[in-house]
Structures are given as structure tokens and as C-alpha cells.
Amino acid sequence: MAKTIFDKIWERHVVKQIHDGPSVLYIDRHFIHEVTSPQAFAGLDKRGLKVFRPLQTFATCDHNVPTQNQHLPIEDPSSRIPVEQLAKNTKAHGIKYFPLGHPGNGIVHIIGPEQGITQCGMTIVCGDSHTSTHGAFGNIAFGIGTSEVEMVLATQTLMQTKPKQMLIEVNGSLGKGVCSKDLILHIISSLGSSGGTGYFLEFAGSTIEALGMEERMTICNMSIEMGARGGLIAPDQKTFDYLNGRKYSPKGSVWDNAVSSWRLLKSDAGCSYDVVHSFDASSVEPMVTYGTNPGAAIAVNKTIPSVAGEEKALAYMGFKAGEKICDLKIDYVFVGSCTNGRIEDFRLFANAVKGKHKHPDVVAWLVPGSKEVERQIHDQGIFDILDQAGFELRQPGCSACLGMNQDKIPEGKYSLSTSNRNFEGRQGPGARTILAGPLVAAAAAITGQITDPRTYFKL
Amino acid sequence: MSSKKITVIESAAVLMPAENIDTDQIIPARFLKTTSREGFGANLFHDLRYNPSGEPNNEFVLNTHEGGCKILVAGHNFGCGSSREHAAWALSDYGFIAIVSSFFADIFRNNALNNGLLPVQVSEQFLERIFKECSLDKTSTLKIDLMKKEIEITTTKEKQSFQINSYKQECLIKGFDDIDYLLDNLDAIEKYEQYRVSAY
Numbered sequence: 226m227a228k229t230i231f232d233k234i235w236e237r238h239v240v241k242q243i244h245d246g247p248s249v250l251y252i253d254r255h256f257i258h259e260v261t262s263p264q265a266f267a268g269l270d271k272r273g274l275k276v277f278r279p280l281q282t283f284a285t286c287d288h289n290v291p292t293q294n295q296h297l298p299i300e301d302p303s304s305r306i307p308v309e310q311l312a313k314n315t316k317a318h319g320i321k322y323f324p325l326g327h328p329g330n331g332i333v334h335i336i337g338p339e340q341g342i343t344q345c346g347m348t349i350v351c352g353d354s355h356t357s358t359h360g361a362f363g364n365i366a367f368g369i370g371t372s373e374v375e376m377v378l379a380t381q382t383l384m385q386t387k388p389k390q391m392l393i394e395v396n397g398s399l400g401k402g403v404c405s406k407d408l409i410l411h412i413i414s415s416l417g418s419s420g421g422t423g424y425f426l427e428f429a430g431s432t433i434e435a436l437g438m439e440e441r442m443t444i445c446n447m448s449i450e451m452g453a454r455g456g457l458i459a460p461d462q463k464t465f466d467y468l469n470g471r472k473y474s475p476k477g478s479v480w481d482n483a484v485s486s487w488r489l490l491k492s493d494a495g496c497s498y499d500v501v502h503s504f505d506a507s508s509v510e511p512m513v514t515y516g517t518n519p520g521a522a523i524a525v526n527k528t529i530p531s532v533a534g535e536e537k538a539l540a541y542m543g544f545k546a547g548e549k550i551c552d553l554k555i556d557y558v559f560v561g562s563c564t565n566g567r568i569e570d571f572r573l574f575a576n577a578v579k580g581k582h583k584h585p586d587v588v589a590w591l592v593p594g595s596k597e598v599e600r601q602i603h604d605q606g607i608f609d610i611l612d613q614a615g616f617e618l619r620q621p622g623c624s625a626c627l628g629m630n631q632d633k634i635p636e637g638k639y640s641l642s643t644s645n646r647n648f649e650g651r652q653g654p655g656a657r658t659i660l661a662g663p664l665v666a667a668a669a670a671i672t673g674q675i676t677d678p679r680t681y682f683k684l
Numbered sequence: 685m686s687s688k689k690i691t692v693i694e695s696a697a698v699l700m701p702a703e704n705i706d707t708d709q710i711i712p713a714r715f716l717k718t719t720s721r722e723g724f725g726a727n728l729f730h731d732l733r734y735n736p737s738g739e740p741n742n743e744f745v746l747n748t749h750e751g752g753c754k755i756l757v758a759g760h761n762f763g764c765g766s767s768r769e770h771a772a773w774a775l776s777d778y779g780f781i782a783i784v785s786s787f788f789a790d791i792f793r794n795n796a797l798n799n800g801l802l803p804v805q806v807s808e809q810f811l812e813r814i815f816k817e818c819s820l821d822k823t824s825t826l827k828i829d830l831m832k833k834e835i836e837i838t839t840t841k842e843k844q845s846f847q848i849n850s851y852k853q854e855c856l857i858k859g860f861d862d863i864d865y866l867l868d869n870l871d872a873i874e875k876y877e878q879y880r881v882s883a884y
């Protein structure tokens with residue numbers, strides 16, 4: 226029978242199928258961070274258990290960390306305690322931990338692929354909804370709750386019910402000045418922020434194949450924003466080239482064998498999906514959100530629509546239906562997060578702002594997703610470009626994506642953010658978040674307002 | 685092990701007819717920084733339950749009720765939003781054993797079941813009947829029989845059956861959780877690992 230890539234990976238990982246119940250699913254890789262793991266370790270201790278397969282779990286601190294002066298102790302005790310707890314727990318259980326300042330530290334969904342911990346055909350979980358990011362390498366990757374973190378620590382398995390499957394096919398070429406963030410915002414805005422509920426997504430088609438690995442990660446990262454369990458893309462030569470030689474990637478003949486088995490990871494011709502949606506890439510434009518969920522997005526040059534039920538969101542954002550969003554004055558620009566905090570995002574941003582100068586009224590927070598991204602920014606001359614254009618670089622972490630550290634957007638201020646959630650208060654109490662890609666962020670940082678990057682940068 | 689065993693629950697109900705009660709309302713993000721599972725009940729529905737000054741909001745149902753209720757009845761799409769399990773912990777810590785609604789968000793349903801909290805999904809019509817009956821007659825109670833998979837409004841004897849897969853049903857009746865089950869299967873897991881290594 227013709228199978229989808231999802232079926233193939235799923236079937237390989239079923240340890241046991243419970244009658245009229247879920248499957249026991251084997252987990253290859255488990256990532257943990259300081260927010261959702263302490264209670265899971267406490268649960269293990271209570272049962273007197275050790276971590277079953279400590280070498281398959283990797284830990285980092287990212288949500289609570291400051292993005293300045295990381296060499297100093299974390300000031301706020303409510304942020305410091307969970308980080309210290311993670312250090313203690315990982316030490317006690319023999320788990321690899323990338324602490325603050327370590328060259329491997331960074332946002333959990335950035336460091337996994339970067340170090341080759343994330344490979345292909347795997348099951349990958351983390352107590353974090355954006356675990357879907359790792360699907361870009363052809364993995365079943367999804368977020369879990371803390372009890373499930375405890376299950377994985379204790380048994381390296383989870384109880385899971387197989388989700389329905391949705392194919393999202395995108396063909397054609399993206400226009401100049403349009404990036405993968407625009408594409409995924411376009412898809413979410415047309416299917417709705419709960420359009421994927423109950424499904425696991427597969428992204429395919431010529432547009433997806435043409436994207437680089439960083440861009441594919443941005444797409445899979447935001448699958449969760451349409452309610453989907455996760456999203457994946459079949460691996461190809463680009464995927465293998467990206468992984469080849471990374472720290473934890475297989476080496477020598479093991480690598481060769483791995484790649485030959487990974488080449489089989491694609492959906493068979495004639496396989497079936499519960500739902501199929503098709504998109505034409507040439508109709509995608511640079512996007513921005515105007516409401517308080519990622520589905521409330523429009524092309525940057527359009528007017529804010531009048532949608533029943535969105536009145537409260539528009540009031541929160543200080544917008545009115547029928548207004549243009551272009552030219553809106555922006556107070557903060559945030560470039561970073563597991564959606565757009567990778568080296569390609571900073572390259573795109575830097576190339577756009579090169580030779581120009583940051584707008585004096587804009588506060589710009591440029592936060593690399595990891596130490597490795599920070600190193601590349603310096604080594605590849607990107608830092609100099611940013612510096613000459615008047616931008617500062619902060620240290621890695623989740624930062625203003627959710628404002629769990631000091632990086633909070635003040636009440637009522639407009640933030641043009643490359644992150645993934647524009648919920649009320651997400652970036653700080655009363656903060657007004659407009660999601661967009663790195664190019665729209667670059668145009669806003671220079672002009673101080675929402676600007677179509679295609680016309681401004683003459684793309 | 686989730687020590688509570690659930691068979692039959694009979695209790696007055698706390699009624700929250702609002703739809704789309706999300707995890708941020710159940711337990712606001714600022715209460716997530718603790719490293720234990722206990723004590724979240726004190727902040728359950730915090731921003732609805734207390735005025736900005738910190739005084740209890742006398743209009744909110746948890747403050748007008750007598751306490752000791754084991755069943756919460758809520759509108760459509762209960763538990764939507766983030767995956768935070770703290771929402772289930774808070775409800776359970778407060779003392780609820782079952783939540784009744786016409787629809788539960790995916791992840792919340794899972795998190796609830798993993799914490800010995802029974803989500804009972806009923807039809808819109810039956811939900812309406814509960815809201816009506818329980819607000820008219822304050823002495824009315826709900827009876828949830830997990831063995832029979834049935835919920836009853838005791839004053840009127842109206843009944844409806846609900847779905848739960850037999851695996852989860854057994855877990856809740858015996859007070860087992862998934863970890864207990866998985867730990868019982870470590871042999872099978874190790875066998876699977878060996879098979880995987882040899883299959884490569």
C-alpha cells in the first residue's frame with residue numbers, strides 16, 4: 226500500500242499498539258529546557274527512577290535567560306531558580322546540558338539541527354509547542370506536556386494516537402522580497418489559526434523543494450500556529466548536505482548508510498491524505514499580522530479587513546477595519562526566536578540594511594537564536610554591517626518572543642517581530658505585536674514604520 | 685501513579701457557560717515559573733477570580749460557590765491555547781475531578797487524562813440542559829459513572845453517555861497513569877531497541 230512519509234516514520238516507531246487505545250511510540254530524541262522540565266524530574270525522583278536513556282535527551286536554557294551580560298548570575302530569582310534546577314537535574318541524570326555561555330547554548334529548536342542532534346526519519350519531542358521546527362528534516366516532531374516529558378525520561382516512549390494527515394502543496398516561485406515567513410503567514414491566514422487542528426502536516430511541492438533548510442525550518446516551526454500537531458518536509462540532498470559533518474551527525478560508513486535509508490523517506494506516489502490544500506507561491510506577498518493570532522495576517526500593502534469576531538483584537542491593537550497598515554509607526558523591532566533567529570535571517574536582514582541607518586525612534590533588539598549563530602554573525606562580517614548601520618547585537622535566547630526575561634515590550638507600544646505569536650500580552654503586558662519576516666523587519670527598522678520591502682529596497 | 689481512582693463522581697457543579705476558556709485564563713503565564721506541580725489551585729482562574737487589587741471578585745462563580753464541588757461544567761472549546769499542563773494541575777489541585785463541556789482542545793484533553801482529571805464531552809443540547817437545570821435548582825447534582833460511561837442530572841434523571849477509550853477508562857478506574865503502563869512495558873521497549881539496532 227502506498228504510504229506517506231509520516232506513515233513510514235510512525236510505523237517504524239510503534240513499540241506496541243494498545244487495543245482501543247493509543248500506540249506506545251518510541252522517541253529517538255528528546256530536548257528539554259528549564260520551563261517545562263522541573264516537574265518531570267521531580268516526578269521521577271518521587272518514583273525513585275533514573276532517566277532510562279540519558280544519551281537521547283539534550284538540554285539547554287533559553288526561555289528565562291537574559292540577553293545581556295550573560296557572564297553575570299541571572300538577577301531575577303524566579304528566572305534563575307529554574308535554570309539552576311536544570312543544571313542540577315541534568316547532572317544528576319547524566320544528560321548533556323548546554324548551559325549559558327557554552328558554545329552549544331541557544332534556543333532549543335535552533336541548537337538541535339545546528340549540531341546534527343536532529344537528523345532524519347526520527348521521532349523528536351520537547352515540552353515546547355514549536356518542536357514542530359525539527360520536521361523540516363523529515364521527522365515526526367511535536368510538543369508535549371510535562372507528564373509526557375516525564376514518560377520520555379522514564380521510558381523513552383510516549384502514548385500517542387495517530388493524527389490525521391494533511392498535505393499542503395505549494396508550487397511556483399516566490400516573488401522578489403518574499404520569504405518563507407511570508408509564505409507560512411499566507412498559508413495560516415487562508416486556512417485559519419485552527420485550520421490544522423487534529424492533523425499532522427506535510428509540506429511539499431516545487432516551492433518547498435527550492436527553499437533552503439533555514440527557510441524550511443521557519444515553515445515547519447509555524448505549523449503549530451494553525452493548530453496542527455506538527456509539520457514535516459521530506460528530506461533531500463539539501464537536508465543531507467546541511468547535516469553532513471555536524472557535531473552529532475553520523476560519520477564515515479554510518480553516515481553513508483544513514484543517507485541511503487533517509488533517501489527512502491518520501492511519500493509514495495498515490496498515497497492518500499485526509500485533506501489536501503494547494504497554494505500558488507507567485508501570489509504570496511510580504512505579510513504582516515494585524516490581529517492577535519497568527520492567522521490574522523494580510524499583505525503589507527493591503528487594508529485591515531473587517532472580520533466578525535475580531536473587534537476585540539483590533540481594539541487591543543489600536544486598529545480599525547479599512548485602515549492601511551503601511552506607514553504605521555513602529556516602536557520596537559525584534560529579530561530573533563526559533564522562527565527567524567538563524568544565520569540566514571540575520572544575513573537577509575543585514576544585506577537589506579547595509580549602507581543605511583537605523584531609524585532613531587526605533588528600539589531594535591537583534592537576538593541570535595544560538596551561540597553558534599552569534600559566532601557566525603561575527604565570523605561572516607555580518608556584525609560589521611549591522612554595527613555600521615547603528616544596530617546592536619544581543620546575546621542568544623528566546624528574549625522578546627515571550628518576554629519571560631527582561632526583554633518585554635512596554636504596554637501599548639508597537640513591536641514588529643519576526644517571532645511566531647502575537648497573542649495579547651505575549652511580548653509583555655499590553656504589548657502590540659505585528660508578526661513579519663526579516664525583510665519587513667529591516668524596512669521597518671530603517672524607516673521607523675511598516676514599509677513594503679519590495680518598493681523600499683527596490684527589489 | 686496518579687493515586688486518585690475514579691469510578692462514580694456525584695457532586696454539585698460549578699457552572700462556567702463561557703466558550704473558548706483558554707489556558708491563559710485557567711492559569712496565567714506569570715504563575716508558571718515555579719518548579720513544583722503543587723499549589724496551582726490557589727491561582728486557578730486568577731484574573732477572573734481576583735480584582736486587580738487582589739480582592740476576590742464577588743461576581744465570579746468560584747467565589748460565590750460553597751466549595752467542595754468536584755465537577756466543573758464549561759462552554760465549548762475548553763482548554764484551548766498553549767500546551768501548558770499547569771492548566772490541568774491547577775484544576776485538579778483546586779479539587780475538580782471531572783470537567784464537562786461540549787468540546788475540549790486536543791492537548792488539554794490529553795493533559796487532563798494524564799493527571800487523573802476526567803474530561804466528559806456531551807452534546808450541546810445536554811450541556812444546555814445541565815446549565816439550565818443546575819442554575820434553576822441549586823440542590824441538583826451531576827452523577828458521572830465512569831464504569832458505565834454515563835452522565836446524569838440527578839434531579840431530572842436525564843442521562844447521556846460519553847466516549848473514552850477503554851485503555852484510558854481502565855487507567856482512571858485503577859488510578860494508573862501512562863507512566864505506570866509504560867514502566868510495566870520496559871521489556872518490550874528494550875526488545876524494540878535491540879530489534880531496531882539489528883534492523884539497521
Ligand code: SF4
Pocket residue numbers: 287288332333334353355562563564622623626627644645
Ligand atoms: S523562541 Fe519563542 S517560540 Fe521559540 S522556543 Fe523560545 S519562546 Fe518558544
